[in-house]
Amino acid sequence: MATVLDEIIVGVRADLEERRREVPLQAMRERAAVAVRSSPARDAHAALAGGRLDDHGIRIISEVKRSSPSKGALADIASPAELARRYEAGGASAVSVLTERHRFGGSLQDLDAVRAAVDIPVLRKDFTVDEYMIHEARAHGADLILLIVAALDDSQLAEYLALTHELGMNALVEAHTVEEIERAVAVGSRIVGVNVRNLKTLDVDPRNYAALAPNLPAGVVRVAESGVQGPEQVADYARDGADAVLVGEALVRHGDPSQAIRDFRAASLTVRG
Numbered sequence: 001m002a003t004v005l006d007e008i009i010v011g012v013r014a015d016l017e018e019r020r021r022e023v024p025l026q027a028m029r030e031r032a033a034v035a036v037r038s039s040p041a042r043d044a045h046a047a048l049a050g051g052r053l054d055d056h057g058i059r060i061i062s063e064v065k066r067s068s069p070s071k072g073a074l075a076d077i078a079s080p081a082e083l084a085r086r087y088e089a090g091g092a093s094a095v096s097v098l099t100e101r102h103r104f105g106g107s108l109q110d111l112d113a114v115r116a117a118v119d120i121p122v123l124r125k126d127f128t129v130d131e132y133m134i135h136e137a138r139a140h141g142a143d144l145i146l147l148i149v150a151a152l153d154d155s156q157l158a159e160y161l162a163l164t165h166e167l168g169m170n171a172l173v174e175a176h177t178v179e180e181i182e183r184a185v186a187v188g189s190r191i192v193g194v195n196v197r198n199l200k201t202l203d204v205d206p207r208n209y210a211a212l213a214p215n216l217p218a219g220v221v222r223v224a225e226s227g228v229q230g231p232e233q234v235a236d237y238a239r240d241g242a243d244a245v246l247v248g249e250a251l252v253r254h255g256d257p258s259q260a261i262r263d264f265r266a267a268s269l270t271v272r273g
């Protein structure tokens, strides 16, 4: 039976074919090359490993998330740029922008607007299933892209990661099981996310991070993804050794996202000073 992830990927591929008809691969490669020269990628690895923050608090990747397969509409985001500026003002280390349209209501226009609005690195959060999307991400200013291990075979994973690095970007390589972490590490991933949301069933269990984190080797930036409802989960992820946490719903639904980020970081400092 097709899973939610399978269904999302069918839509992603259909949209991709449309865009590829408008701008063929070679033209998109050239656009990415221009972006590499004129506006190099910001160093997301450094930002998530430490960056401009001078404490040991957890780094926050704050997400622009309009809707989701699990919850439907989440927030009416009139200006992704303004939301991203609030994230940055609160101390976020990076902004994640969902660009998938059918299930998340996102777009490449959201990515453009956010990249122009902030100085911190920007993640193009989409379901990367083709080389084209990596050139396209760079052409639209992305500093970081998402590679979901469950959606790729080993040779795709290695090839897409190498291309990402060639274009000066970083990849958040997302795993959900021990085996997926091992596959991520085997291809040389430098930033590995453990998504506590199972993308096949949509179940969310923040305890999965503690269960899987011991399999993340020293030297990779460890990201806990999903399931944050408030400071308690952020403190738990920090206690379990996460360098960074990716937060969507709790921030887009919060009346004061800058303050929410400050509260999350403060909670992480209570458990690791």
Ligand SMILES: O=C(O)c1ccccc1NCC(=O)[C@H](O)[C@H](O)COP(=O)(O)O
Binding pocket: 004, 005, 063, 065, 068, 069, 070, 071, 195, 197, 199, 202, 225, 226, 227, 228, 246, 247, 248, 249, 250
């Ligand atoms: O959010 C979903 O329902 C979802 C369903 C299927 C695939 C991906 C999905 N979300 C992408 C994400 O992983 C989250 O947007 C991100 O980690 C933030 O999660 P949260 O803080 O729980 O909104």
